[in-house]
Amino acid sequence: MADRMSKDEKAAPEKAKMPTKSLFVALDGPKMSDHVIEWCAKHLVDENDQVTLLHVAEIMTVSDDLPDGDIGGDIDDVYYAGMESAGQSIDKQRLNKDIRDAITCAGRKFLQECAKKASSLGMKRVDFKLLFADQYTSAKYVISDYVDEEGPNMLVCGSRGMGVIGRTLLGSVSDYLTHRAKCTVVVVKKPTKP
Numbered sequence: 001m002a003d004r005m006s007k008d009e010k011a012a013p014e015k016a017k018m019p020t021k022s023l024f025v026a027l028d029g030p031k032m033s034d035h036v037i038e039w040c041a042k043h044l045v046d047e048n049d050q051v052t053l054l055h056v057a058e059i060m061t062v063s064d065d066l067p068d069g070d071i072g073g074d075i076d077d078v079y080y081a082g083m084e085s086a087g088q089s090i091d092k093q094r095l096n097k098d099i100r101d102a103i104t105c106a107g108r109k110f111l112q113e114c115a116k117k118a119s120s121l122g123m124k125r126v127d128f129k130l131l132f133a134d135q136y137t138s139a140k141y142v143i144s145d146y147v148d149e150e151g152p153n154m155l156v157c158g159s160r161g162m163g164v165i166g167r168t169l170l171g172s173v174s175d176y177l178t179h180r181a182k183c184t185v186v187v188v189k190k191p192t193k194p
Helices: 007-017 030-043 092-120 139-150 164-170 173-180
Strands: 022-026 050-059 125-134 154-159 184-189
Touching: 022 030, 022 139, 030 092, 030 154, 030 184, 050 092, 050 139, 092 125, 125 139, 139 154, 139 173, 154 173, 173 184
Parallel strands: 022 050, 022 154, 050 125, 154 184
Antiparallel strands: none
């Protein structure tokens, strides 16, 4: 009878594979993101933690209210240079789809690179989620809503060290999340120069 295992003993290997906590890591920009991922690997993430990397793709679209051929700003000059002079009209729906596709592709590529870095630093359970904001919605609201909906144990974000004017005019994402998120929020400060 010595070779019989109790239910607890049989469940032990399965228990070891289950995530111990769920961490969301909000990333914005390569330099700070690398620092946040490295900080999490060194100070926060345990072997079985589930880590979800978040990034908000901010999509600015061209308004349908603008007259044909005038999409405003410098986009005319850069994106569709020469089309009007060639007698071609600008298809705003196609332009908006192209903008969304390019930003989505760049966001996914960024998150894939971050996930690869996290895995190389020993994080075993890493996935990612690309979130979207339009020109009327700030990234901080999108992150806050997603975090509240999904309910991780913790949210980690970086602080770019904006000055008083920047925080006043733009509003700090980390400050907003610290006060509004329903879970614990860890803010990783910008690295100090040696």
